Amino acid sequence: MAQHVAQPTDTTPALPAKLPIGAIVPWVVFFGILMLVLLYFVGAEQGATSVVSGEDVHEWVHDARHLLGFPCH
Amino acid sequence: MNSTLVRNLLVRGMLAGLAAGVLALTVAYFLGEPLVDRAIGFEEAHAPAHGHEVELVSRGLQSTAGLATGVLFYGVALGGIAALAYCFALGRVGRFGPRATALLLSGGALLSVYVVPFLKYPANPPAVGDPGTIGKRTTLYFLMMLLGVLLAIAATLLGKRLAPGLGTWWATVVAVAAFVLAVGLAYAFLPAVNEVPADFPATVLWRFRLCALAVQTTLWAGFGLLFGELAERLLNPGPATATAPARPVAAP
Numbered sequence: 486m487a488q489h490v491a492q493p494t495d496t497t498p499a500l501p502a503k504l505p506i507g508a509i510v511p512w513v514v515f516f517g518i519l520m521l522v523l524l525y526f527v528g529a530e531q532g533a534t535s536v537v538s539g540e541d542v543h544e545w546v547h548d549a550r551h552l553l554g555f556p557c558h
Numbered sequence: 559m560n561s562t563l564v565r566n567l568l569v570r571g572m573l574a575g576l577a578a579g580v581l582a583l584t585v586a587y588f589l590g591e592p593l594v595d596r597a598i599g600f601e602e603a604h605a606p607a608h609g610h611e612v613e614l615v616s617r618g619l620q621s622t623a624g625l626a627t628g629v630l631f632y633g634v635a636l637g638g639i640a641a642l643a644y645c646f647a648l649g650r651v652g653r654f655g656p657r658a659t660a661l662l663l664s665g666g667a668l669l670s671v672y673v674v675p676f677l678k679y680p681a682n683p684p685a686v687g688d689p690g691t692i693g694k695r696t697t698l699y700f701l702m703m704l705l706g707v708l709l710a711i712a713a714t715l716l717g718k719r720l721a722p723g724l725g726t727w728w729a730t731v732v733a734v735a736a737f738v739l740a741v742g743l744a745y746a747f748l749p750a751v752n753e754v755p756a757d758f759p760a761t762v763l764w765r766f767r768l769c770a771l772a773v774q775t776t777l778w779a780g781f782g783l784l785f786g787e788l789a790e791r792l793l794n795p796g797p798a799t800a801t802a803p804a805r806p807v808a809a810p
Contacts, residue, residue, distance in 0.1 A: 501656050501793050503649040508560035512568055513642050523635040527628050533696035544615040547684075549628020552590045554672065554681035554770050556695035 528555040563792075568641045570788040575637015578780035579630040585769070585776045586629055591621050593766045597683035600758060604685070629773075637781055640667055644789065651714060652726065656793045657786035664782025666710055672774045674706030675699055678745050681770035683762065688753045695751055705744050713737035 528550060530536060531543035543550075543558075550557040598617070615624060644663050654662060679699050687695065717733030724732065754763060 499794075500653060501649045501659070504560055504564060504645050506646070509564050509642065509645045511561070512564050512645075516568060516638055517642055520635040520638040523631055527631045527635070529696055529700070533693040540614055544620065545624045546628035547615070548591070548594055548620045548625040549586070549632065551594060551681065551683055551766075552586045552625070552770055552773055553628065553632055554676055554774070556679070556682070556687065556692060556699050557684075558687065558689045558692055 528553070532557060564642075564645050566792055567645055567789060568638060570792065571637045571641020571644065571785055572634050573637070574781050574785035574788055575633040575635070575640070576630060577633075577784050578637065578777050579633020581780040582633060582773045582777035583626055583629045586625060586773045587621070589769045589772060590766070591625070593762055593769060594621065594683060596759075596762050597685045597766065600762070601685035604755065604757070633777060633781070636667070636671070636777075637785070640664065640781065641785065643667070644785070648793075651718075656789040660786030660789055661782040664778045664785070666714075668774060668778035670706035670710035671703055672778075673771075674709075674741055675702035676767075676771065676774075678702055678748065679751055680767050682754075683766040686754050686758060686763065691751070691753065698748060698751065702744070702748065706741070709737055709740050709744075712740075 526542060527546055531540055532550075532555075547557065595617075640663060644660060647659055647663050648656070651659065651662065679695070679702060713733045713736055716736060717729045720729035720732055723729075
């Protein structure tokens with residue numbers, strides 16, 4: 486019994502260590518931008534601006550755009 | 559070592575985003591699609607010239623495969639971004655473990671990426687919105703999203719800065735109040751958009767907007783819980799195996 490009340494740190498789990506900013510930034514620069522491009526194609530391509538000509542991308546994700554809250558035509 | 563951890567968290571974020579996307583897709587399909595169909599019915603009955611004359615993608619595909627593509631890619635993309643934000647937040651926002659940090663981050667993301675823009679520029683069903691103003695509406699929407707995220711980050715930094723002097727409770731209260739005030743000012747100064755046709759059924763509009771909010775709440779709640787669990791197992795492998803019986807591991 487006495488062992489269970491040894492230290493408060495035994496009952497509270499260790500807090501996660503900070504990740505150094507320098508280790509995160511390269512991933513943000515590459516994958517962060519890739520993810521934003523993906524979001525652009527789901528949310529805005531062939532609406533206000535077009536990278537690919539036509540209406541196919543817009544029409545394909547039409548319902549998702551409305552239900553995810555993006556402005557759509 | 560740390561770079562590997564970032565990569566592992568990113569991969570788990572994208573997977574959790576995909577899984578949360580499946581949950582959100584279920585809500586969008588079963589609650590949202592009947593409302594989209596009613597709005598399109600209104601569109602066709604009231605403004606036949608305004609509709610798409612040439613149907614590039616059939617309604618059947620738009621409401622199933624098209625909807626799934628959009629929602630799942632949205633889940634993966636935001637899951638990846640949230641995982642990268644999580645790498646910054648971990649151990650820096652307060653005394654929170656991996657799971658609590660994930661759920662807190664998800665709540666913050668729902669608020670700043672979706673609820674803040676939604677309260678000013680809410681989701682609209684088909685037939686609501688003038689195609690001539692799509693450029694202006696898209697700019698305003700993405701601006702509001704960006705503002706939501708930047709103000710949430712600023713409020714977090716403000717809270718951290720004030721915490722040593724005011725204590726955690728009052729630092730949080732002041733930071734949240736500053737966030738609400740700044741968002742309120744943005745709402746007051748950005749132009750309003752109201753393009754709902756006069757005879758559009760109010761109940762369909764109301765239910766569509768509630769449904770859009772439900773889709774996002776499902777996405778972020780699912781993401782926070784799933785990603786939190788994956789991050790917990792990655793960062794604290796010890797306690798998780800103590801409660802759940804270990805599975806037999808195949809020998810290499």
